[in-house]
Amino acid sequence: MATLIFDLDGVIWRGENLVSPDIPAIIKRLERKGHRIYFLTNNSTLNQYGYQRKLARLGIKVFLNQIICSSNAARQFLEKKLENLKARSFRGEEKKVNVFVIGEKPLVREIERLKVRLVGVYEHKKVDYVIVGADWHLTYKKLERAAEAILEGAYFIATNNDKTYPVQGRRLRPGCGAIVAAIRASTNCRPYIVGKPNPFIIKGILKNPGLDRNSTYIIGDRLDTDILLANRSGLRSVLVLSGTTTEKMAEKAKGREKPEYIIRNLKEIEKILK
Secondary structure, eight states: OOOOEEETTTTTTTTESSSSSHHHHHHHHHHHTTTTEEEEOOTTSSSSHHHHHHHHHHTOOOOOOGGEEHHHHHHHHHHHHHHHHHHHSGGGOOOOEEEESSSHHHHHHHHHHHHHOOTTTTTTOOSSSEEEEOOOTOOHHHHHHHHHHHHOEEEEESSOSEEEEEOOGGGGGHHHHHHHHHHHHHHHOEHHHHOOOOOGGGHHTTTTTTOOOOEEHHHHHSSSIIIIIHHHHOOEEEEEESOOOHHHHHHHHGGGGGOOOSSSGGHHHHHHHH
């Protein structure tokens, strides 16, 4: 049986609506056949709980451990950094760490789970880490505060570098990558990106001792994240033409961004697995 890792935006849904009404039935058929199903997204505007609720509302019931998202990955990465910091400190003492977050509430809540202090946009405190996700309430002041902190030495973390997100009607809206680009331009500093195409985000799946990489598929709509992640990780790559990538773009793809399979919709994934 195969392990199937589905992207969400542009593959399962666009905005608040399913890409196709038959997607819940397709997922159920795949599960009945014994395939292991995961959902993977770079979108940090929800966490695992939020994505579980959204999937259920659209007719797809899943367990929390089937959902992998960049908001959780950002928390896990920062948690690892804090553990390393504690291990290097004298007598293993914990240093109080200040974090500035650009992002929606679910990302903020994930970071609040750690023993850190969140710094407000108008607080004049030294910041140790800047974490950036998609923020539908972005202001110039937030950009200024993030850039100021990074220039003063804060470690720069981004949930992803997706320039756009697909929404209803195949429209695109600016994504986290657009925010990251503004901060990079004003600091000349590259962030550590925890989301796709970094294999860090699927480390839990990759460490599974029973995983057969030859029968593990990443199904997504972006060449520079989904397909690149699959190829970097030695997994099978499937591009779906229901999101940001057109057929012409797919045909021009080269190197590690070249998909093994190209399908028009999720119905065709069942043909690949036969």
